[in-house]
Amino acid sequence: MQLTGAEALIKSLEQQGVDSVFGLPGGAILPVYDPLLDSSIRHILVRHEQGAGHMAEGYAMATGRAGVAMVTSGPGATNIVTPIGNAHMDSTPLVVITGQVATGSIGTDAFQECDITGITMGITKHNFLVQSAQEIPRAVAAAFHLATTGRPGPVLIDVPKDVTQSMMDWWYPSTIEEYDLPGYRPEIALDEDAVDRAVQLIAESERPVLYVGGGTLKSNATNELLAFAERTGMPVVTTLMARGAFPDSHEQHLGMPGMHGVYTAVTALQRADLLISLGARFDDRVTGKISAFAAGAKVIHVDIDRAEFNKVRHADVALQSNVGAALRALDAQGATPASMDAWWREIRSWQETYPLVYDEPTLEGPLRPQHVIASIAEKAEPGTIVTSGVGQHQMWAAQFWDFEEPRTWINSGGAGTMGFGVPAAIGAKVGRPDRTVWCIDGDGCFQMTAQELVTARAEGIPIKVAILNNAYLGMVRQWQEMFYEERYSEVYLSADLPDYVKWAEAMGCVGLRATNLKEMDDVIDEANKINDVPVVIDFRTDSSEKVFPMVASGASNDDIIVHPSQQGRAR
Amino acid sequence: MSPEPFLGTTSRTPVRHHILSVLVENKAGVLARIAGLFARRGFNIYSLAVAPAESHARFSRVTIVVDAESAPLEQIVGQLDKLVNVVAITDLAPADAVERELLLATIQTNTANRTSLLDTLANAGAAIVDVDPGAVTVMLAGTPASCDQLERALESFSDVELHRTGRVALPRLGEAAPQ
Ligand SMILES: Cc1ncc(C[n+]2csc(CCOP(=O)(O)OP(=O)(O)O)c2C)c(N)n1
Ligand SMILES: [Mg+2]
Numbered sequence: 001m002q003l004t005g006a007e008a009l010i011k012s013l014e015q016q017g018v019d020s021v022f023g024l025p026g027g028a029i030l031p032v033y034d035p036l037l038d039s040s041i042r043h044i045l046v047r048h049e050q051g052a053g054h055m056a057e058g059y060a061m062a063t064g065r066a067g068v069a070m071v072t073s074g075p076g077a078t079n080i081v082t083p084i085g086n087a088h089m090d091s092t093p094l095v096v097i098t099g100q101v102a103t104g105s106i107g108t109d110a111f112q113e114c115d116i117t118g119i120t121m122g123i124t125k126h127n128f129l130v131q132s133a134q135e136i137p138r139a140v141a142a143a144f145h146l147a148t149t150g151r152p153g154p155v156l157i158d159v160p161k162d163v164t165q166s167m168m169d170w171w172y173p174s175t176i177e178e179y180d181l182p183g184y185r186p187e188i189a190l191d192e193d194a195v196d197r198a199v200q201l202i203a204e205s206e207r208p209v210l211y212v213g214g215g216t217l218k219s220n221a222t223n224e225l226l227a228f229a230e231r232t233g234m235p236v237v238t239t240l241m242a243r244g245a246f247p248d249s250h251e252q253h254l255g256m257p258g259m260h261g262v263y264t265a266v267t268a269l270q271r272a273d274l275l276i277s278l279g280a281r282f283d284d285r286v287t288g289k290i291s292a293f294a295a296g297a298k299v300i301h302v303d304i305d306r307a308e309f310n311k312v313r314h315a316d317v318a319l320q321s322n323v324g325a326a327l328r329a330l331d332a333q334g335a336t337p338a339s340m341d342a343w344w345r346e347i348r349s350w351q352e353t354y355p356l357v358y359d360e361p362t363l364e365g366p367l368r369p370q371h372v373i374a375s376i377a378e379k380a381e382p383g384t385i386v387t388s389g390v391g392q393h394q395m396w397a398a399q400f401w402d403f404e405e406p407r408t409w410i411n412s413g414g415a416g417t418m419g420f421g422v423p424a425a426i427g428a429k430v431g432r433p434d435r436t437v438w439c440i441d442g443d444g445c446f447q448m449t450a451q452e453l454v455t456a457r458a459e460g461i462p463i464k465v466a467i468l469n470n471a472y473l474g475m476v477r478q479w480q481e482m483f484y485e486e487r488y489s490e491v492y493l494s495a496d497l498p499d500y501v502k503w504a505e506a507m508g509c510v511g512l513r514a515t516n517l518k519e520m521d522d523v524i525d526e527a528n529k530i531n532d533v534p535v536v537i538d539f540r541t542d543s544s545e546k547v548f549p550m551v552a553s554g555a556s557n558d559d560i561i562v563h564p565s566q567q568g569r570a571r
Numbered sequence: 572m573s574p575e576p577f578l579g580t581t582s583r584t585p586v587r588h589h590i591l592s593v594l595v596e597n598k599a600g601v602l603a604r605i606a607g608l609f610a611r612r613g614f615n616i617y618s619l620a621v622a623p624a625e626s627h628a629r630f631s632r633v634t635i636v637v638d639a640e641s642a643p644l645e646q647i648v649g650q651l652d653k654l655v656n657v658v659a660i661t662d663l664a665p666a667d668a669v670e671r672e673l674l675l676a677t678i679q680t681n682t683a684n685r686t687s688l689l690d691t692l693a694n695a696g697a698a699i700v701d702v703d704p705g706a707v708t709v710m711l712a713g714t715p716a717s718c719d720q721l722e723r724a725l726e727s728f729s730d731v732e733l734h735r736t737g738r739v740a741l742p743r744l745g746e747a748a749p750q
Contacts, residue, residue, distance in 0.1 A: 121604055122611050126655040129599070146655065183596060183658040307649030 005133030006031040006164040009097070010039050012140035015172050018068050020044060020059065020430050022052035026072025027112060028099030031164040044430060044459050049076050051423040051452040053083020057092050058427025061410045062385055062435075064220065066093040066147045067427060073099045074112030077158075078119070082417060085123040087154040089414025090241060091218060093147040094154035095140075102162040103131065117158050125153030130160070133168035141172065142179040150186030151305040152218055186304075188320050195329045198276075198300045198317045202335040205274035205298070207343045208234050211257070214241030214413070215279015215303060221324035222246070222406045225278065228327045232336055235347055237265040239280055241413040244403035254347065255356070258286040260395040260547045263354035263562055268347055270557050272297045274337070278323045279303060282312035283414070292556035302326040353571070354549075356399055357563050365516040369393060369468045369541040372520060373400045373440060376466055379524050384436045385410065385428050389421035389445025391475040393468040395547045397440040419448030425463040426456050436464070436528075443469040443493055443500075450503065456534045457508035464527050465536045470543045471495035478546045495540060504536035513538040587639040588617055590663040590670065590740045591648070594624060596656040597631045604654050605633060612650055615641035618672075618737030630658060634739045663740050672738040674711045674718040679730035681705070688728065695721040 003011065009032050013021065020042045025033040036043055046052040049071045056067030071080050077098040087094045101110040117127045126146050128139045136159070143155040173179055202208065216225055222245050229236050229252055236246045237257045246253050255262030257269050269275065269286075275297045280286070287293035290312060301308065301315035302323055309318040319326050358370035373396050377384075386401055387410040388394040394411055403409050410428055412420040425439035446467050456463055473491040480488050504511030510530055512523040514537060527535040548563040562569075595601045602621060609616050615638035624632040637647055648660055674697075678688060692699065692709055695717065701708035711721050715738050725731050 117600065118603065121600070121607050125653075181655060184655050305649075305653070307646065307653055309649070310643065310645055311649075 001170040002167050003170050004031065004035070004164065005136050005159070005166055005168055007035045008133060008136045008168050008170060009140065009159065009164060010035045010041065011170070012137045012172065013041060013068065014039060015137075016140065016144045017065075021068045021070050022046055022055040022059070022427065023070035024049055024052060024072070024076065026076050026099065028073035028101055028161045029070060029076070029097070029159075029164075030072075030099070031161060032070065032097070032099070032159070042430075044426075044455060044461075046423075046455050047451040048449070049079035050082055050419070051426075051449055051455060053080040053094070053096065054086070054417075054420050054423035054449065055427030055430070055452070056094050056096070057083055057087050057090075057420075058387060058410055058424030059431040060087075060092050060094060060427075061424070062407055062428035063431040064407065065431070066095050066144055068095045068097070070097040071099070072112065073101055073116070074114045076112075077114055077116040081119060081123070084120050084154045084156065086412055086415040086417045086420065088123040088125070090412065091152050091214065092154065093152035095143045095147050096154060096156045098156060098158050099164075100129065100158045100160040103160045104162070106160065117156065120156050123154070124156050125151075127156035127158065129158045130163055133163050133166045136163070136168065137170075137172045138178065138180060142181055145176065145179055146181070146184065150184075151215075188304075190321050190325060190329055191319065194317050194319045195326075195333065198319060198330060199333045199335040201274055201298050201300055201317060202232075202276070202330070202337050205337045206340060207272050208232075208274040208276060208337050208340070209268050209272040210234050210236045211269065211275045211277045211280050212236060212238045212242045212245050213278060213280025214239065216242055216245045216323045217279075217406050219279065219304070219322040219324050220406075221278070221322065221327060224324040224327040224331075228331055231331065233340060234276075234337065235268055235344070237261075237269065239283075239286055239413075240398055240411065242280070243398055243409040244406050247404045248402040249404060254351070256398055258283075259288070259551050259553075260399065260549065261286075262356055262399070263549050263560060264347060264350040266549065266551070266557050266560055267350055269294050269297075271346070274298050274300065276300045277302060278327070281308050284312075287312065288551045288555055288557040292558060353569050354562055354566055357565060358400075358545075359565070361517060363517050366540055366542040367514065367516070367520055369470065369539070369545055370396045370400050372466065372468060372539050372541065373397055375520060376438060376440075376524055377401045379528060380438065381436055383408065384438060385425075385432060386438050386440060387411065387421045387425040387428060388440045389442045390416045390418045391442040391445060391473070392470070392478060392545070392547050393440055393442045393445075393474070395475075396468075401440075418442075418445045421445055422449050422463075422465060423452045425465070426452055426461050429461050429463050439463060439465045441465055441467050442474060443467055443471065443495070444473045446500070447493075447498070450507070453504065453507040453509050453534050453536065460532075461534070462531055463534050464530075465534065467500055467536065467538050468541050469495050469500065469538050470541045470545065472543050474543070474545075475547070477543070481546070482550075483552065500536060500538035504534075507534075509534040509536050511536050511538070513540070515540045588636050588665060589639050589644050590665065590668050590738070591635045591637060591651070592661040592663060592740060593633040593635060593651065593657060594659040595631050595633055596658060597623065597627075597629055598656055601631070601656045602633070604656060605635070605651070608650060608654060612646075613641065614638075614647050614650075618735075620737040620739050622739075634737070636738060661742070663742060667743055668740040669743055670715055670738045670740040671712060672715045672718050673736040674713075674721060674733065675700075675708060676721075676725055676731055676733040677701075677706055677708045678725065678728050679706050684728060691721075691724045695724065697721055
């Protein structure tokens with residue numbers, strides 16, 4: 001069967017089981033948009049290519065399948081660089097297709113030419129410049145294979161216009177050999193010796209902690225985690241990328257560690273004699289000052305990516321494996337710690353002294369942002385998916401929303417990309433139309449990508465957006481308040497400019513506002529009743545609220561600053 | 572065969588260097604991927620040589636001398652191995668490798684320096700590969716240390732244009748020398 005390269009590209013996506021593509025056309029990718037008309041694939045027309053990338057990320061994080069985005073060359077391609085970088089930092093499987101100028105024009109500074117494979121070399125797992133139409137099926141199959149196996153990540157396929165316009169004989173690779181990836185071997189045999197040594201370390205430990213990272217979600221190992229945790233009785237912490245990997249309601253769960261982590265989670269890592277790191281990477285936002293991090297702990301480091309071992313922290317046992325297989329192997333050997341009674345007593349006393357708290361809300365307002373989040377959570381149905389932007393609101397959402405299920409918390413961790421929340425929510429809703437999707441956003445973040453609500457309305461994607469409108473780039477304001485003597489430099493945004501309700505309405509969404517407790521309850525109820533169009537709520541929150549606990553940048557986790565109401569308590 | 576003499580800090584090679592012999596797919600941009608990785612991770616490349624591997628058009632061999640002081644070797648190898656186009660990495664400790672490098676140099680000659688230049692070349696075992704009335708081009712194929720020595724010896728001559736290829740290496744035959 002003879003097809004054009006463009007037809008082959010669409011057919012290859014169909015072959016991969018792709019149901020949705022997020023994108024925006026232009027000259028170089030034009031040929032591919034024609035056969036799209038006849039395809040079963042749903043295309044979501046975004047208003048900015050950054051939106052397409054974050055939507056694909058949201059889709060991928062909610063479903064576990066690769067998210068797909070398609071854009072044109074030049075500015076279309078550079079506009080999607082931020083999401084690619086974001087996905088690279090958070091190991092999110094993406095396949096990004098970019099149009100490119102015709103092969104004969106490459107290198108001539110042709111109209112809308114840019115070297116997108118060069119630009120994204122350092123922020124993709126791999127990228128391809130496809131040289132001929134016949135190669136398209138192989139490139140697509142290989143891209144999905146690379147994006148979704150081993151340590152997942154973004155893969156970019158750059159397709160010149162003459163390649164999509166020329167003819168090819170249809171074929172599709174049926175075996176991995178045909179992907180032609182001689183240097184890629186994601187499957188690794190478990191090192192039995194390392195398993196034995198891990199079992200030994202566990203048996204010797206009295207103060208172990210399961211340090212659970214995003215890799216646990218990526219490898220779908222949450223059942224194994226629950227089984228292992230319950231059998232051994234060990235305490236569990238879940239990083240920002242792993243919220244939802246272990247139920248928050250579980251009595252062994254200490255919460256999130258790190259810069260804005262729960263006191264007990266942070267301190268348990270500090271005092272542990274053994275860390276079992278499961279798909280986590282000792283990020284500086286978790287470790288604080290690395291030389292002071294968990295100084296008395298041995299480390300069992302489980303990761304699919306061997307370059308993570310000894311990168312930041314010495315691994316006493318490095319176990320290259322996906323998390324599930326490693327936990328099953330440890331379970332099979334019955335790895336069990338020594339008595340943890342004293343350890344749990346200590347942990348429980350920290351929990352009693354330093355629970356996560358916020359100041360009581362007042363009837364009149366302004367609203368307490370943490371209370372707004374807790375109230376939305378309380379009224380949300382189980383399994384609701386939450387996305388966020390980046391800033392204080394993100395930390396409060398991670399702290400005060402209780403996650404019970406994997407893939408219900410979607411945020412930008414490694415890159416900290418403002419503007420991630422709205423498009424990620426749209427992508428999550430496309431992937432999981434059966435779920436309610438809330439975006440907990442900041443006023444600053446909302447203004448970066450809000451235009452995608454036009455996409456959401458036009459495409460019938462009813463998400464709910466809660467703007468915690470504190471009139472500030474709040475997280476930066478917090479640092480200026482605490483570390484720059486309250487010298488506020490370029491962080492004020494205004495609560496009223498823009499008018500978020502009018503803006504929402506102009507984008508075809510329902511716009512609501514709440515300034516006090518009564519209004520807050522009412523608008524949440526109202527939003528929960530709306531299931532056909534997107535809803536945006538402008539919650540007027542207290543500008544001076546800060547995120548606690550906090551470990552200052554570069555400080556030791558021992559110097560954690562607790563909520564003002566808890567300061568001075570005996571530790 | 573005995574390992575090369577230890578030249579200490581006067582050697583141009585970092586003391587804690589390692590030789591990575593990297594088999595890569597012969598595809599456009601592979602070298603940029605390797606160079607980019609080293610640059611963004613802050614790994615130092617001391618020298619780099621590339622050529623098609625064996626009689627295969629499909630693969631190339633890249634010999635990279637890395638400064639294991641700039642980053643742990645395990646990190647360098649682990650990150651390099653993640654490049655999809657990298658097929659295999661052999662890490663050769665200097666003591667376990669036979670290393671060779673090619674040096675070419677053009678030196679302006681005159682009646683005053685001719686004798687000492689010829690002595691220098693003879694000492695180093697370098698060959699003259701091109702001449703004209705006012706200059707010679709010489710070649711030395713040898714250990715990196717011998718190239719270092721010749722390079723230093725040529726410092727006393729003015730107007731020297733000198734090129735080195737960067738080394739290639741293979742594992743020593745037989746038992747590895749004690750580290
Ligand atoms: C694209 C981008 N630019 C700048 C920053 C730095 N930054 C981190 S948080 C933050 C403030 C976010 O403000 P807002 O969305 O209002 O959230 P808040 O902290 O007030 O809850 C800024 C500017 C960033 N993370 N991303
Ligand atoms: Mg704000």
